[in-house]
Amino acid sequence: MPTPHFLWYNGTFIRNDKPIVSANNRSFRYGDGCFETMKIIRGQLVNEALHMQRLFESLASLSFSLPSFFTPTYVAQQIKQLAQKNYHTTLARVRLNVFRGNGGLYDPENHFPNMVIQTWELNPANQLLNENGLVIDIYRKAQKTTDTFANIKSNNYLGYAMAALWAKEQHLNDAIILNHKNTVADTTIANLWCVTDGIVITPPLSDGGVNGVMRKHLLQSIPAAGLTCLEKSITDAMLAKAEAVFLSNSIYGIRWVQSVGDYKYNWGITPVIHESCIMPVWQ
CATH class of the missing domain: 3.30.470.10 (Aminotransferase class 4, branched-chain amino acid transferase, N-terminal domain)
Incomplete structure (x- = not known):
């Protein structure tokens, strides 16, 4: 039994x-x-x-x-x-x-x-960087607020829940949530990062994303690894030009993204970030 x-x-x-x-x-x-x-x-x-x-x-x-x-x-x-x-x-x-x-x-x-x-x-495979990139897209039926409570992992999760249902219907791995400025807030279960000209960028908390613990860790550990890291609003145009996109949360660390809608990416420097910033935490 x-x-x-x-x-x-x-x-x-x-x-x-x-x-x-x-x-x-x-x-x-x-x-x-x-x-x-x-x-x-x-x-x-x-x-x-x-x-x-x-x-x-x-x-x-x-x-x-x-x-x-x-x-x-x-x-x-x-x-x-x-x-x-x-x-x-x-x-x-x-x-x-x-x-x-x-x-x-x-x-x-x-x-x-x-x-x-x-x-x-x-599963122990959770510790590894994903071999196949995530396929995600933007959910446009909800917009995240940027008020005092936007950064809290609130029990009021309706926008994320609807985006997750939509992502599953569309056979996606996740969905991006925008704010009222139509810039990226976060995704249903993660913070989003993009890499442009070798610079690692994630939206500031003022753009409405959850104050992720792994996000906070990466903001400290990425510069310590010798890479440039900025908090900056991420627009659709930036996603179109990005060299790489990855997501972060406390369970899987980071996962690289293969596509956001029609925009395609490769690994970029994601393996370097995983090895230098995530693996030391897992060990």
């Missing part, structure tokens, strides 16, 4: 097939909350400090009232305990979701950070 798979909910381990929220849940009703997606390698959270920094900044922005025990150390400990219970310590994906709980739009019961943690085992 297979070992039961558990999730963690407010201090308790629960079988992952058991319901844990009511129809009055504010995250279910309004998308009130945020989440983190993290990676475990050999029992340790990759870029743990950066993930905890982003999580607690998001909780402050969303006006949660944190009890004294609710610290970065506490959260990280619960993640690792769940991974151990699920035998997911070698290589695993973690999703942590925080939400406000029950209540109407104007009358939440409280501002306590209810938390759910889940883990899943990852």
